[in-house]
Ligand SMILES: Cc1cc2nc3c(=O)[nH]c(=O)nc-3n(C[C@H](O)[C@H](O)[C@H](O)COP(=O)(O)OP(=O)(O)OC[C@H]3O[C@@H](n4cnc5c(N)ncnc54)[C@H](O)[C@@H]3O)c2cc1C
Ligand code: SF4
């Protein structure tokens with residue numbers, strides 16, 4: 001099997017890597033690009049821990065092939081903070097206790113990021129729908145929903161970063 | 162890295178090219194959104210020699226009006242598009258509803274109509290990891306000798322669990338297929354048979370290219386589904402109904418179901434209930450169509466008796482709701 005050159009944009013930077021056809025997007029992100037913020041929590045599409053944005057839409061990196069991301073724009077949790085300045089969602093998940101063990105958090109935040117870009121002022125119902133593919137074993141979800149609401153307010157007040 | 166069998170990804174840009182590529186790599190499988198086939202590859206159920214990615218085929222990604230006022234929906238149209246397209250919401254609300262209840266938005270953004278119709282059947286003994294299945298001696302559907310659900314049976318009872326199919330069946334949809342022997346169009350029910358290990362009647366080398374819907378001439382339509390987790394789950398039972406009302410009478414009704422057998426099923430005998438007063442007796446008769454026509458088995462963690470009862474109740478509740486809103 002021949003490797004082919006995969007070209008895509010990852011967190012704003014264009015990359016070209018030699019990648020086998022059977023490589024999952026999550027393995028590309030974690031093992032080839034070395035970005036380990038994206039987590040693998042299940043054996044196929046069940047939990048949302050691996051959620052990244054592809055062209056701004058939430059995608060499950062564990063059931064996507066790296067090859068399918070050719071020419072697309074991929075964003076992971078590492079793209080949100082600017083240096084040590086956390087993004088609005090990251091601050092809110094931290095301050096409102098939307099994160100406990102933290103394993104689901106990168107996926108939760110990326111799914112929330114996709115939601116808030118499309119819908120800056122979501123209702124609780126819309127937040128629930130937006131996060132319906134993301135499972136958390138710790139928080140009980142209430143704090144997660146509050147975190148997303150808090151981030152939406154933060155953003156509306158101009159605390160975009 | 163996650164273990165994956167070796168395969169290459171081929172990216173045709175036309176239907177003809179995809180058919181030709183399959184001719185050159187017969188062990189290839191088609192890849193649409195991948196939300197069904199990639200978990201199956203990861204679990205060692207599918208080991209394709211190659212994946213032929215359909216998402217680059219522009220002619221399969223469109224929704225167009227047909228000459229008679231119906232719709233032609235490309236198989237590559239995503240569930241998210243079905244959920245939000247204003248033409249579908251206006252004329253075929255049951256389809257939009259069913260699409261909106263598939264999995265979660267991160268699946269619906271990539272999962273397609275074609276993949277939903279060609280979805281593999283599901284069973285608690287099948288949708289498991291390789292080590293789980295191997296320690297249980299596999300099963301009839303894949304690598305094994307016996308069916309753990311019905312050990313004496315020669316047939317697999319894994320359930321077809323696609324949500325969208327019944328909502329297309331009540332609208333008399335047809336599907337367009339393209340393969341090495343050319344193009345053909347069949348009625349949607351003819352895509353399936355009652356065998357969980359071989360439920361699709363299209364060739365492995367055939368592509369489902371589009372679904373055609375005739376215009377909706379006055380049917381009120383709806384879809385109702387029961388699942389373990391309301392936020393995200395396959396249907397334990399899914400019911401689609403189209404009905405017409407004439408005063409206090411039911412003028413006509415069509416019912417199709419999913420999740421209750423190895424194929425989606427249009428219930429026979431519904432025509433005989435046309436022009437009956439819409440009363441409790443009629444609702445009992447509607448429910449009465451079910452028992453002999455479905456065969457839910459212990460392929461889910463929820464027992465088949467529950468799926469039988471709940472599907473009868475869904476039929477009655479949905480029929481009532483549609484009758485109340487129908488003109
Ligand atoms: C956690 C989870 C929950 C889910 N919940 C639901 C649910 O509630 N309801 C539901 O219906 N589904 C559910 N699904 C399954 C799946 O997401 C959807 O059915 C989706 O529509 C499949 O489409 P796809 O494009 O991703 O298919 P793929 O995985 O790309 O393909 C599925 C199968 O169809 C074949 N195929 C695809 N397109 C074509 C074509 N055009 N011609 C011929 N063959 C083709 C493929 O070769 C493959 O065998 C769920 C999946 C997961 C992981
Ligand atoms: S119904 Fe039987 S043969 Fe089919 S997947 Fe389940 S255990 Fe296997």
Ligand code: FES
Nearest residue numbers: 041047048050062
């Ligand atoms: S790791 Fe991708 S959904 Fe669980």
Ligand code: FES
Nearest residue numbers: 100101136137138
């Ligand atoms: S914080 Fe532990 S799984 Fe969500």
